[in-house]
Amino acid sequence: xxxxxxxxxxxxxxxxxxxxxxxxxxxxxxxxxxxxxxxxxxxxxxxxxxxxxxxxxxxxxxxxxxxxxxxxxxxxxxxxxxxxxxxxxxxxxxxxxxxxxxxxxxxxxxxxxxxxxxxxxxxxxxxxxxxxxxxxxxxxxxxxxxxxxxxxxxxxxxxxxxxxxxxxxxxxxxxxxxxxx
Amino acid sequence: xxxxxxxxxxxxxxxxxxxxxxxxxxxxxxxxxxxxxxxxxxxxxxxxxxxxxxxxxxxxxxxxxxxxxxxxxxxxxxxxxxxxxxxxxxxxxxxx
Amino acid sequence: xxxxxxxxxxxxxxxxxxxxxxxxxxxxxxxxxxxxxxxxxxxxxxxxxxxxxxxxxxxxxxxxxxxxxxxxxxxxxxxxxxxxxxxxxxxxxxxxxxxxxxxxxxxxxxxxxxxxxxxxxxxxxxxxxxxxxxxxxxxxxxxxxxxxxxxxxxxxxxxxxxxxxxxxxxxxxxxxxxxxxxxxxx
Numbered sequence: 001x002x003x004x005x006x007x008x009x010x011x012x013x014x015x016x017x018x019x020x021x022x023x024x025x026x027x028x029x030x031x032x033x034x035x036x037x038x039x040x041x042x043x044x045x046x047x048x049x050x051x052x053x054x055x056x057x058x059x060x061x062x063x064x065x066x067x068x069x070x071x072x073x074x075x076x077x078x079x080x081x082x083x084x085x086x087x088x089x090x091x092x093x094x095x096x097x098x099x100x101x102x103x104x105x106x107x108x109x110x111x112x113x114x115x116x117x118x119x120x121x122x123x124x125x126x127x128x129x130x131x132x133x134x135x136x137x138x139x140x141x142x143x144x145x146x147x148x149x150x151x152x153x154x155x156x157x158x159x160x161x162x163x164x165x166x167x168x169x170x171x172x173x174x175x176x177x178x179x180x181x
Numbered sequence: 182x183x184x185x186x187x188x189x190x191x192x193x194x195x196x197x198x199x200x201x202x203x204x205x206x207x208x209x210x211x212x213x214x215x216x217x218x219x220x221x222x223x224x225x226x227x228x229x230x231x232x233x234x235x236x237x238x239x240x241x242x243x244x245x246x247x248x249x250x251x252x253x254x255x256x257x258x259x260x261x262x263x264x265x266x267x268x269x270x271x272x273x274x275x276x277x
Numbered sequence: 278x279x280x281x282x283x284x285x286x287x288x289x290x291x292x293x294x295x296x297x298x299x300x301x302x303x304x305x306x307x308x309x310x311x312x313x314x315x316x317x318x319x320x321x322x323x324x325x326x327x328x329x330x331x332x333x334x335x336x337x338x339x340x341x342x343x344x345x346x347x348x349x350x351x352x353x354x355x356x357x358x359x360x361x362x363x364x365x366x367x368x369x370x371x372x373x374x375x376x377x378x379x380x381x382x383x384x385x386x387x388x389x390x391x392x393x394x395x396x397x398x399x400x401x402x403x404x405x406x407x408x409x410x411x412x413x414x415x416x417x418x419x420x421x422x423x424x425x426x427x428x429x430x431x432x433x434x435x436x437x438x439x440x441x442x443x444x445x446x447x448x449x450x451x452x453x454x455x456x457x458x459x460x461x462x463x
Contacts, residue, residue, distance in 0.1 A: 006395075007395050018399055028349075057352075167289035
């Protein structure tokens with residue numbers, strides 16, 4: 001038999017849906033790092049990210065039957081991560097504060113970031129400093145590839161709110177990446 | 182009726198690899214536990230009409246239905262001769 | 278006219294335009310140099326974002342084995358046993374059965390044991406005519422597909438006869454995938 005490690009996502013997802021824990025373990029090893037990086041960008045905390053991903057993977061395991069297209073298992077897990085991350089973020093602070101600047105990160109202003117050696121680092125720092133709600137929308141749109149409707153559902157808001165937050169995030173990113181250049 | 186005696190009788194059957202928890206959630210859980218844990222043998226019913234349930238993992242080199250029947254017979258043999266117990270044997274895994 | 282490059286369009290509207298794949302085409306935006314510059318920047322930052330998360334993933338520390346172990350322990354608790362499939366017994370006080378989960382697992386193992394084959398989905402559905410078994414498999418590149426599928430069908434049928442008392446109506450094997458084994462798969 002071939003090693004399960006060479007199997008496609010779709011095959012591993014099908015076997016996992018049928019109860020194969022070994023196939024599930026292969027999926028977790030394969031996509032775990034991305035899911036944790038995604039969760040860290042969403043929650044802004046590596047520790048929270050670890051918990052969020054573990055909860056999401058367990059929830060996903062229990063709901064695998066509802067995955068319509070097994071080939072899309074990574075994105076499907078990412079959307080569960082996104083919802084769990086939303087819960088985690090809300091547990092930290094009231095909803096009203098999600099649009100406020102994260103004051104504690106303001107000391108790393110655009111001029112400071114201009115000295116950063118890499119574009120990726122610069123973008124990362126800008127995203128870290130965005131208000132929570134805007135950062136979530138950016139991460140879900142640009143890293144997750146989700147639609148406005150999907151983002152609204154995952155964050156428990158509306159398309160109008162998502163559109164507004166994304167626009168404000170984009171304005172900030174454009175302005176601050178310009179300084180970096 | 183001593184569950185550990187029943188458990189030992191089940192383990193002695195050729196073809197039996199291990200016992201799983203025969204939980205109330207019936208088919209929902211197949212969790213392997215250490216020998217001697219009472220919950221590997223589920224006892225229910227009254228002392229006159231007990232029901233005994235086990236969940237086993239078996240060796241695929243032997244026909245599973247045959248192993249299941251042997252397990253039931255082993256449990257039956259471990260009970261008092263006049264016992265009217267209902268025995269339920271569930272095969273939860275067949276390993277190659 | 279206001280908006281970006283005096284096009285009359287705001288950043289939010291340009292974002293909408295980008296997100297809808299620049300369709301339907303809007304010449305007021307497409308022909309405006311500043312709008313195009315902004316759209317190009319937005320696209321670039323999107324790509325950078327994806328690079329960023331991929332870089333984060335690639336540079337993350339080695340897998341935390343205890344985190345992984347705790348996760349798998351949770352997952353193993355729900356083994357998807359499915360229904361109990363009855364096995365006959367001469368003694369009316371004895372009830373014998375095999376779970377659907379056990380059947381699916383040994384069917385998978387039988388298919389996996391065939392050279393170059395990996396089993397995907399295994400489903401059992403019963404009707405008056407008996408149980409229809411449907412299996413999807415992936416074959417290793419280079420493996421003759423028809424022969425592999427037939428070998429799997431025979432192996433699975435044999436195992437079902439051996440370990441169950443199901444009336445098998447059919448065993449269908451469908452090849453839905455191809456895989457390549459790299460020398461260093463771990």
